[in-house]
Amino acid sequence: MSSGKLSDAFKSHPIFLHKQQPDDFSSLQELPKSYAWTSQLNEYPSFESLSCSESVPVIDLTDPNVVELVGHACKTWGMFQATNHGVPQKLVDDMESTVRSLFSLPPQQKLKAARLPDGFSGYGFHRISAFCEKLMWSESFTTVGSPLEHFRQLWPQDYTKFCCIAEEYEREMIRLAAKLMWLMLGSLGISKEDIKWAGPRGEFEDASAVLQFNSYPACPDPDRTIGLAQHTDSSLISIVHQSSNASGLQVFRQGEEEGRGWLMVPPVPGAFVINVGDFMHMLSNGLYQNVFHRAVVNRSQHRVSVACLYGPPENAQVSPLSKLLGPSCPPLYPPLTWNEYLGTKAKLHNKALESLRLCAPPN
Ligand SMILES: C=C1C[C@]23C[C@@]1(O)CC[C@H]2[C@@]12CCC[C@@](C)(C(=O)O1)[C@H]2[C@@H]3C(=O)O
Numbered sequence: 001m002s003s004g005k006l007s008d009a010f011k012s013h014p015i016f017l018h019k020q021q022p023d024d025f026s027s028l029q030e031l032p033k034s035y036a037w038t039s040q041l042n043e044y045p046s047f048e049s050l051s052c053s054e055s056v057p058v059i060d061l062t063d064p065n066v067v068e069l070v071g072h073a074c075k076t077w078g079m080f081q082a083t084n085h086g087v088p089q090k091l092v093d094d095m096e097s098t099v100r101s102l103f104s105l106p107p108q109q110k111l112k113a114a115r116l117p118d119g120f121s122g123y124g125f126h127r128i129s130a131f132c133e134k135l136m137w138s139e140s141f142t143t144v145g146s147p148l149e150h151f152r153q154l155w156p157q158d159y160t161k162f163c164c165i166a167e168e169y170e171r172e173m174i175r176l177a178a179k180l181m182w183l184m185l186g187s188l189g190i191s192k193e194d195i196k197w198a199g200p201r202g203e204f205e206d207a208s209a210v211l212q213f214n215s216y217p218a219c220p221d222p223d224r225t226i227g228l229a230q231h232t233d234s235s236l237i238s239i240v241h242q243s244s245n246a247s248g249l250q251v252f253r254q255g256e257e258e259g260r261g262w263l264m265v266p267p268v269p270g271a272f273v274i275n276v277g278d279f280m281h282m283l284s285n286g287l288y289q290n291v292f293h294r295a296v297v298n299r300s301q302h303r304v305s306v307a308c309l310y311g312p313p314e315n316a317q318v319s320p321l322s323k324l325l326g327p328s329c330p331p332l333y334p335p336l337t338w339n340e341y342l343g344t345k346a347k348l349h350n351k352a353l354e355s356l357r358l359c360a361p362p363n
């Protein structure tokens with residue numbers, strides 16, 4: 001029950017949409033009814049910006065106070081933008097070009113790497129689509145481990161070049177994720193001995209990483225549809241590169257009545273957006289906020305993003321850290337593997353965490 005390969009996570013949770021594959025967006029001059037959302041979109045207002053203190057923190061990872069800054073951002077926002085992270089800009093640019101070239105392939109070519117209804121990797125709609133009233137104006141490609149097989153189907157001639165870029169990018173993401181993990185955990189007073197599944201050197205050697213490419217084509221009627229519906233990530237943390245040509249990522253700000261709503265997270269050149277995922281929320285026993293976010297689309301720009309969802313090792317049972325527990329802080333969640341959680345998420349989507357909670361979080 002607890003073990004299993006990540007790539008088999010959805011074997012018993014296939015999704016069947018009324019349309020299995022995205023349209024050829026470039027041929028659509030008007031928004032088809034199937035993409036026109038009626039409720040949910042405008043439940044809360046959208047803000048382009050609020051005051052300066054009310055924007056997602058941008059943190060320089062070489063700042064002497066980085067541990068405190070990261071801890072504060074994870075507690076208050078569940079998100080921050082990281083600069084000076086050490087990932088070469090050329091690699092990020094090459095990754096973005098690869099993603100653009102993938103989504104610019106003819107529809108028939110992309111379908112050669114289609115994700116199966118019970119599959120993990122490949123091209124298609126986002127898994128979250130199964131819970132949405134309408135289709136989303138986007139397409140996605142997911143890969144866990146080497147993308148070689150799928151890339152060979154997509155680009156029979158030059159798949160090796162693209163494969164090298166994706167593999168190198170994933171290695172860099174894994175390196176950065178381990179560093180971010182220790183900044184976040186360090187801020188809670190957690191050290192290497194406190195987490196068995198961090199591995200013998202405490203470098204999270206066996207952690208899992210999923211690469212998710214997202215494409216949001218220009219849309220003839222952007223206000224009536226959504227690129228990616230509101231969700232939290234199932235990961236420990238996610239590292240997101242968003243293309244600089246258009247804003248689109250929005251974070252949900254709780255705030256007071258009038259300040260509550262969707263706030264744009266503008267692309268900052270050279271920065272990655274870091275999301276606290278559901279697993280980090282569980283691990284920190286609720287101290288860190290898993291963040292609600294979504295992506296909107298626009299009329300003229302094709303926006304892309306690359307997310308690395310970083311999670312615990314495949315067979316690790318993750319529980320709230322014992323150092324953070326006490327008589328007034330009982331564990332909020334039971335031990336769980338990433339696979340088990342993805343199964344729960346596949347059934348309950350945004351209600352998955354709540355369904356697992358053992359007791360109410362303290363105020
Ligand atoms: C491991 C995974 C988490 C994820 C579903 C997936 O199999 C691959 C990508 C992830 C993603 C990214 C976009 C939003 C989301 C809800 C989705 O549909 O696919 C998340 C899923 C998640 O974090 O639960």
Ligand SMILES: O=C(O)CCC(=O)C(=O)O
Nearest residue numbers: 212214242249295305307
């Ligand atoms: O496109 C974006 O900016 C958001 C992507 C995202 O939330 C995800 O891949 O989980």
Ligand SMILES: [Fe+2]
Nearest residue numbers: 231232233293
């Ligand atoms: Fe996300």
